[in-house]
Amino acid sequence: MRDPSNLPSSSRSSSFSTLDRTAARVFEPQINTRAPPSPKEPVRDRIKSVEEDVYEIDAFYKVEISAQRHSRLKQYYENELNALEDYPFEMLPQEDKVDWLLLKNYLNLKLRELELDVKRNQNVTNLLGNFTIYIIDHIESRQSVMPIDGRQAASNLTIATQLIAGLRAQILDRRLYADPSVAVRAARTVTSLQSHLKEWYSFYKDYDPLFTWWLSDPYPKIDKALEDLASTINEVLVGIKPGDTDTIVGEPIGRDGLLHALESEMIPYTPEELIEIGNKEYAWCETEMMKATIELGYEDWHDALEHVKREYVEPGKQPELVRKLIDEATGFVKRHDLVTVPQICEEAMQMFMMSPERQKMNPFFLGGDSIIVSYPTSGMSHEDKLMSMRGNNIHFARATAFHEMIPGHRLQFHYMKRVRPYRQLFFTPFCTEGWAFYWEMLLWDNEEWKKTPENRIGMLFWRMHRCARIIFSLKFHLGEMTPQECVDFLVQKVGHERATAEGEVRRSVMGDYGPLYQAGYMLGGLQIYALRKELLGLGYMKEKQFHDAFLESNQMPVELFKALITSQYLQRDFKSQWRFYEGL
Known part of the structure; x- marks a missing residue:
């Protein structure tokens, strides 16, 4: 899952001083420069490109709660959905039609998952507050290898550490509450930010003498503060004590x-x-x-x-x-x-x-x-x-x-x-x-x-x-x-x-x-059982043929496999309608 398409350029520096400018910065969609598919490009090649593209976008925009990450992924999925429309679907062989529908379904799924993540992450950022902005900006600036001002970075991390201390105090004093499912995600987010910040610090440390001089005190403090905050969220808001491997807390997604x-x-x-x-x-x-x-x-x-x-x-x-x-x-x-x-x-x-x-x-x-x-x-x-x-x-x-x-x-x-x-x-x-x-x-x-x-x-x-x-x-x-x-x-x-x-x-x-x-x-x-019964009962194929065909089709929803092997007429707007269970 990766994309070497246009990564956004940026003129920003990590030497910011106000929350407003950082909070307002959002990724601005670029024109997708990859050419639309030609009639001769197999859909399978497009699928492989999408897999590699998403992998690389995911690795580059790695902060899960980042607005920039969400914007970049949303832009990519929408561009690829638009590109799919350039395929001459009606002229494709059945295998390629199935591939086309699989890719379309995948991209739509990813867009919906992204929407759900945005809502969940908003709950997390509401709980954690403004300290995350300072950390995210530094991590994303490091990914783009922007110039680093060690003194300003030390100041930013010091402010973030103070905000973390205030947040932790509110939690310990029981002045701040959260649903356990939100708290679990928040604790995971804090641990993830700690890991990304460690990579950021290691990237500059010793290679940039002024950075090392300025950050020698603020970095260890924020690293410890993040570790303590994650533990406090887990212990107080989630209810998982240190060493507790038995408590079970999940995150329901709801009927929609x-x-x-x-x-x-x-x-x-x-x-x-x-x-x-x-x-x-x-x-x-x-x-x-x-x-x-x-x-x-x-x-x-x-x-x-x-x-x-x-x-x-x-x-x-x-x-x-x-x-x-x-x-x-x-x-x-x-x-x-x-x-x-x-x-x-x-x-x-x-x-x-x-x-x-x-x-x-x-x-x-x-x-x-x-x-x-x-x-x-x-x-x-x-x-x-x-x-x-x-x-x-x-x-x-x-x-x-x-x-x-x-x-x-x-x-x-x-x-x-x-x-x-x-x-x-x-x-x-x-x-x-x-x-x-x-x-x-x-x-x-x-x-x-x-x-x-x-x-x-x-x-x-x-x-x-x-x-x-x-x-x-x-x-x-x-x-x-x-x-x-x-x-x-x-x-x-x-x-x-x-x-x-x-x-x-x-x-x-x-x-x-x-x-x-x-x-x-x-x-x-x-x-699979219902489909086997139908096809074998009609004499459409033998049992071993059916099993081998299923294995050789690799991964797809079973209804699409049914359409594939029965040569069902497929359209771009294919919708699921197979009621496979008798008596319901």
Whole structure:
């Protein structure tokens, strides 16, 4: 994601003395000098250029709350949208039409995200006050390598340090309050400014003798002040004490934010309708769970789940188990010729163990290029060891192994890097996580895939978990559930260990995930499942053809993949309308 297009020129110096001049300075849009596309320029080349352009703009205008950054990105996205209109869309082959629509959708998404960021960042700057202006001006002047006046810079940082001290005093005296979600972003912003200011100081220090002489006292003071301010915001306004790794605080985006995100993912449903889908699928899971429960001789499925959780391997044996489960699934899809598995994909698979710290965010396996196994270490408490072993038992791990490796993420990531790799810019959980979950559904249906009652409960646990992810993640962003209520929901409705439930919610609301990421697992899987049923039922293609075509298309909303492989007539103003879920 980068742009070597025209970076703004500037005659300003960092030796300013008033807030008014700095606050008023905003990036003035330039004419985009890159030529519009010619009819012969493949859309994929434009996509790659956009990826590189955005990467470089993002790296250069690096202060997230800067008005200059927002203006530059907005100008760039709008220019690229205008340039897209110069393509002879109707004359393009189907693959290029899909690329064109993907790029248009991406640029519109980025503009909407920018609007949301502006609103969120305004809340942050309202809380932090004027000290940020001094710091931002110096960071941006350094990026343009403007002349530096060490004496004025020392004066500016001294003023900023005094403003920070006053702000911190107000927070400590409880004279200043903020919503925890705003406070979390504010603390992150302060830490980011501290990091950028450190780079600014290191750039001039010792290379400019006068700068070094003037800043030898003010810089260490503001560095410490910023560190203390971030800690104070976290401790007082957010409620996270030093060393606290358990408190969960997120940032809901609201219903309008969800609707925009759904439009970008080409999901023509409301958040409320998706929650209803989650509830319907959960009810199906409960019915199936009771069937397996009765086969095991229990009356309550929670008791049967406890039975399954106790079937874990001894310490040190988990890697061996996981390797065996990966080989089982890989052999099955190859033996039944369900999908093409390249030799290198299977041969060069690697396994790593997850650190105890990382397990707080990811209590279960992670996958992709490699499998990262979550299992207790000797330094954990006795209670945490047992919860981790129970949460990563043999039957839970069986479904996790093929979800993460082959035919799941490992296989998909292998293709993503080799076939139309430029489409990775359009990453979507509905495609990626949906693909991995789709195989959970497919192997559940396949009578050849061995399923004891314990195996079925293990698979159903994950399926109930995906239903719950739709419900709690959307309700969180709608403001209908708190993080703690999300944790309780996973414990009560899915049977999670509390520690694993906390890890799941923490990852959902505090990790680097979009608001629809957790819902994308089941909803994306349901889309692929419905499309397979339709195409195979019509005799349009064979199963292996379908799977290979999906992998070779790389990343895109599932509805656009549907349009691609069915040669659907596409127009510039393509709108999502596929109601993939029956009965809603």
